[in-house]
Amino acid sequence: MSDRKLTIDGVEISDASHCYVIAEIGHNHMGSVETCKELFQAAKYCGVQAVKLQKRDNRSLYTADFYNRPYEGPESYGPTYGSHREALEFGRDEYLELQAFARELGLAFFATAFDFASADFLAELDVPAFKMASGDISNTPLLRYVAELGRPMIVSTGGAVLDDVRRAYDTVAEVNSQVAILQCTAGYPADWDQLDLKVIETYRECFAGATVGFSSHDNGISMPLVAYVLGARIVEKHFTLNRAWKGTDHKFSLEPQGMRKLVRDLERAYVALGDGTKTMYASEAEPIRKMGKMIVAAADLPAGHVVTRDDLALRSPADGLPPYELDRLVGQTLRHPVTKDMPLRFEDLEERLLPAGERVASAVGDDA
Secondary structure, eight states: OOOOEEEETTEEEETTSOOEEEEEEETTTTTOHHHHHHHHHHHHHHTOSEEEEEEOOHHHHSOHHHHHSBOOSTTOSSSBHHHHHHHTOOOHHHHHHHHHHHHHHTOEEEEEEOSHHHHHHHHHTTOSOEEEOGGGTTOHHHHHHHHTTTSOEEEEOTTOOHHHHHHHHHHHHTTOSOEEEEEEOOOTTOOGGGOOTTHHHHHHHHOTTSEEEEEEOSSSSHHHHHHHHHTOOEEEEEBOSOTTSSSSSGGGSBOHHHHHHHHHHHHHHHHHHTTSOOOOOGGGHHHHHHHSOEEEESSOBOTTOBOOGGGEEEESSOOSSOGGGHHHHTTOBBSSOBOTTOBOOGGGBSSOOOOHHHHHHHHHHHHO
8 A cells, every 4th residue: 555645634635545526616706705605515515525716916927918918708707817817816805704614614725826926825824735737837936935835735737748747746845745746638628538547547656655636627527536546536626506607617617416426426436446355245145146056966866876977967046066066076976866956965975075175174284
């Protein structure tokens, strides 16, 4: 068992743990604290462990030209890109209110830090973890800055190749061992043939000290389940109350029904995988008895008869000697008559035989 381990707000995430599910709300609250609270409540109902927002210091994050560029259209919340982003941004008071609300619900609450000022903002709130967006996989100054804040970090890796991920991981791990690497494809939504879920196995091999996860931008609930089986122990999924709402992220987000099913299936997978030990269960006994076979007489046979293969048949139910004992009966002499379909026993033979397992144990004991 690997010793990779990450602890967020008291919850331990490891190879042996349940999947840690993050409801990525981002800006699907559409700038409304009340809508955001409704999303938190719905996420709690779905069974997730954490809710996450995105924090940007818009004025310092974007160039003046990019901030002031026209941004008009059906998904826009302002005439320029800057005004659009500001309309969706929460400040300190809103974050404190939402932080307290999440605490009441028993949810971990943190956010993606898109810049240095946002990292400081979140650190002052004492968030239990930081998320780093795929767009910052090459931003080693920001990655190092956040790593030095000493909280668990979850790093998405969309739009990167393995060398980019190695550089990012090494930057963080040098100062902070509490790091998770998420396979991610930065398509919104991502096409099925671009999810590359086997990268999860690659990450587990390359980054032995990292918890590995999956940031799921696909339309559906089945791929996170595949990711969990491949070794992902964190799943991040965008979340909304209505996929038809205004905004670019709603259309590929899960609504509560989908998120609840996703969490349910991941919990079932944890139980269903077991520990690798092949086990016989009491619930199997009667079905196997009905479907299994035993060795019976194929016809009426007299005492003193030397048993041939043609004298034996394999028939259900499995209430007698198992078929693997058949060859040991051939050539033996019957002590008394048997009738057709009668189960054969070792006691019916002139040479008293023991079941194969007991015979081996006896031989080993004799040699000892």
